[in-house]
Amino acid sequence: MNEYxxxxxxxxPLHRIAHGRTGDKGNRLNVSVIAYxxxxxxxxxxxxxxxxxxxxxxxxxxxxxxxxxxxxxWALNFVIDDVLEGGVNDSLNLDGHGKTHSFLVLxxxxxxxxxxxxxxxxxxxx
Amino acid sequence: xxxxxxxxxxxxxFSGDRLDAALPVVESLVRRxxxxxxxxETLGERTLALAQLARLSDPDRGYxxxxxxxxxxxxxxxxxxxxxxLGNFGAANPRAAARAIVALGRKLGCPSMRVAVIxxxxxxxxxxxxDLQDEAGKPLSVAAPLSANAYLGAAPxxxxxxxxxxxxxxxxxxxxxxxxxxxxxxxxxSPDDCNLxxxxxxxxxxxxxxxxxxxxxxxxxxxxxxxxxxNIGFPIVAMQPDGSFTIGKADNTGGLVNRHTVTEQIxxxxxxxxxxxxxxxxxxxxxxxLAERAANEVEVSGATGAPRPExxxxxxxxxxxxxxxxxxxxxxxxxxxxARLALDVVRKRxxxxxxxxxxxxxxxxxxxxxxxxxxxxxxxxxxxxxxxxAVMSPDKAEADRAGEEILALYTCGPAGGGGVRxxxxxxxxxxxxxxxxxxxxxxxxMVS
Numbered sequence: 001m002n003e004y005x006x007x008x009x010x011x012x013p014l015h016r017i018a019h020g021r022t023g024d025k026g027n028r029l030n031v032s033v034i035a036y037x038x039x040x041x042x043x044x045x046x047x048x049x050x051x052x053x054x055x056x057x058x059x060x061x062x063x064x065x066x067x068x069x070x071x072x073x074w075a076l077n078f079v080i081d082d083v084l085e086g087g088v089n090d091s092l093n094l095d096g097h098g099k100t101h102s103f104l105v106l107x108x109x110x111x112x113x114x115x116x117x118x119x120x121x122x123x124x125x126x
Numbered sequence: 127x128x129x130x131x132x133x134x135x136x137x138x139x140f141s142g143d144r145l146d147a148a149l150p151v152v153e154s155l156v157r158r159x160x161x162x163x164x165x166x167e168t169l170g171e172r173t174l175a176l177a178q179l180a181r182l183s184d185p186d187r188g189y190x191x192x193x194x195x196x197x198x199x200x201x202x203x204x205x206x207x208x209x210x211x212l213g214n215f216g217a218a219n220p221r222a223a224a225r226a227i228v229a230l231g232r233k234l235g236c237p238s239m240r241v242a243v244i245x246x247x248x249x250x251x252x253x254x255x256x257d258l259q260d261e262a263g264k265p266l267s268v269a270a271p272l273s274a275n276a277y278l279g280a281a282p283x284x285x286x287x288x289x290x291x292x293x294x295x296x297x298x299x300x301x302x303x304x305x306x307x308x309x310x311x312x313x314x315x316s317p318d319d320c321n322l323x324x325x326x327x328x329x330x331x332x333x334x335x336x337x338x339x340x341x342x343x344x345x346x347x348x349x350x351x352x353x354x355x356x357n358i359g360f361p362i363v364a365m366q367p368d369g370s371f372t373i374g375k376a377d378n379t380g381g382l383v384n385r386h387t388v389t390e391q392i393x394x395x396x397x398x399x400x401x402x403x404x405x406x407x408x409x410x411x412x413x414x415x416l417a418e419r420a421a422n423e424v425e426v427s428g429a430t431g432a433p434r435p436e437x438x439x440x441x442x443x444x445x446x447x448x449x450x451x452x453x454x455x456x457x458x459x460x461x462x463x464x465a466r467l468a469l470d471v472v473r474k475r476x477x478x479x480x481x482x483x484x485x486x487x488x489x490x491x492x493x494x495x496x497x498x499x500x501x502x503x504x505x506x507x508x509x510x511x512x513x514x515x516a517v518m519s520p521d522k523a524e525a526d527r528a529g530e531e532i533l534a535l536y537t538c539g540p541a542g543g544g545g546v547r548x549x550x551x552x553x554x555x556x557x558x559x560x561x562x563x564x565x566x567x568x569x570x571x572m573v574s
Contacts (some may be wrong), residue, residue, distance in 0.1 A: 004137035012395040015349070019346065019349070019350055019386065019390070020390070021390040021391075021393065021394055022272070023393075023394045024395070025394070025395060025397070025558075026556075026557075026558060030393070030395065030396060030397055032389070032390060032393035032394070032448075034386060034389050036386070036389065053314060057494045059497075059500045060495050063335075068398065068399050068400075068412075070393075070399060070411070070412060071435040072412075072413065072415050072416075073345030073389045073414065073416065075389055075393060075394065077393050077396060077397075078397055078400070079397045082555070085495065085496050086128070088171070088172070088551075089171070089172055089446055089553065089554060089555050089556050090446065090518075090555055091301070091495070092449070092481070092496055092516040092517075092518055093483070093492060093496075094485065094487075094491055094492055094516075095491075096491040096513065100493070101492075101493070104493055115179070122557075
């Protein structure tokens with residue numbers, strides 16, 4: 001059971017309010033970030049920015065980071081160029097696809113308003 | 127418009143998928159009634175080059191190695207119930223795959239069947255590698271490719287269905303075509319109707335990775351729980367003549383389909399969501415809406431399309447040299463200190479001339495970078511870690527040195543190392559290219 005209760009005014013990992021999935025093509029990564037509830041979506045739009053995602057991947061030296069906003073789907077889609085160190089066919093990484101990296105993005109701290117302070121299991125997963 | 131609802135299920139989403147997934151899909155399709163098909167998507171980017179190598183060593187190989195095991199449980203019920211089978215399991219040798227399917231049918235006592243082979247994707251066989259272009263449209267010369275295959279569209283597959291094929295074997299096609307073709311055939315859709323092509327392509331995109339839309343690759347305990355993840359039902363789309371559709375999954379299985387599983391898969395491997403390029407349409411998912419209609423049933427609407435691109439995408443495969451890997455574990459007090467020392471030792475032994483990467487699994491590995499900057503920053507003190515060294519080289523003997531130097535840590539390295547594993551594997555490198563679509567000649571061959 002998830003007993004986590006964010007304290008108002010403190011940051012929580014993005015993982016508490018959103019989920020996502022990584023895809024790869026060549027040396028380009030895409031990461032979707034999807035709000036569990038529509039009321040979380042504005043937090044994503046405001047705080048999960050291209051700049052912050054670029055900073056998360058700084059050690060991989062991205063050449064471009066683009067964010068696409070999909071309000072119908074409560075989702076953002078990030079396209080991050082040249083961070084797979086060659087991609088699945090040419091990388092020394094255990095995870096050449098970069099598949100694990102959705103959870104790097106989900107580790108980003110975000111600030112949630114007070115009324116969301118009791119985010120818990122039944123509100124996120126159905 | 128010929129049919130009411132057309133059902134297409136997915137039996138495999140990659141080469142190596144669960145072999146027992148397809149039968150519950152077929153049983154569910156039989157229960158639904160109406161026109162139906164099942165698709166098998168088993169062809170990754172590198173798979174084709176590996177298959178080409180297999181074909182070179184044996185003209186009867188070069189197709190999906192698990193083909194017979196994938197089809198054995200479902201071939202007979204599909205033929206008996208007029209459920210078409212479409213698969214890119216032909217890989218580098220669709221004709222040999224078709225022969226194998228006919229032989230399997232005989233062995234299983236199946237009714238006679240018509241098997242169609244789609245050809246034209248293999249640009250080496252067609253002598254078209256001189257027509258390749260880069261993204262900007264400039265001629266691209268490729269030296270010694272192992273494979274060069276264009277992503278074909280749905281038209282020849284729909285043609286094969288119209289010719290009465292029970293089983294359609296392809297090499298490289300765009301994955302969603304394996305679903306789009308049955309929708310086109312049964313609903314009488316025109317390839318020029320961009321919004322219908324978009325809707326069918328989106329449905330195929332959702333189906334093509336199998337369980338990834340129905341609770342696979344999704345579970346995050348306490349946040350995203352998935353019922354019976356050991357028995358996830360593979361997906362089934364119910365497509366209406368006007369392009370509206372719902373996605374669900376096989377009956378009496380685990381897994382789940384809801385707006386969150388569907389959203390993850392809509393955006394999977396999508397870049398600009400307003401311009402997803404396929405051979406059949408430029409798909410725009412920005413207007414897509416989702417509605418949960420029932421348990422494990424999501425209605426998907428609002429996909430739109432623009433006319434298909436003038437060029438087809440091509441994946442070219444090359445010899446990618448060798449990847450050598452070695453691993454050793456350290457645990458208990460100062461495990462990380464001993465692991466870091468082990469990495470230093472192996473790096474010094476391997477010398478500066480090799481392309482070497484070091485990870486400490488448990489502290490920093492998959493998020494790490496080749497230079498080790500990420501790993502350097504990690505300050506946790508896990509008590510059970512695993513050192514990993516990877517080396518890439520065109521020379522197998524050089525790649526082998528990763529495993530050799532890790533092995534030597536048993537007696538020469540830091541205290542308490544154990545559990546050495548090593549391997550050296552051949553690699554296939556790939557690059558993307560383009561070709562003008564009118565250059566590529568596709569054909570439908572009925573082989574039985």
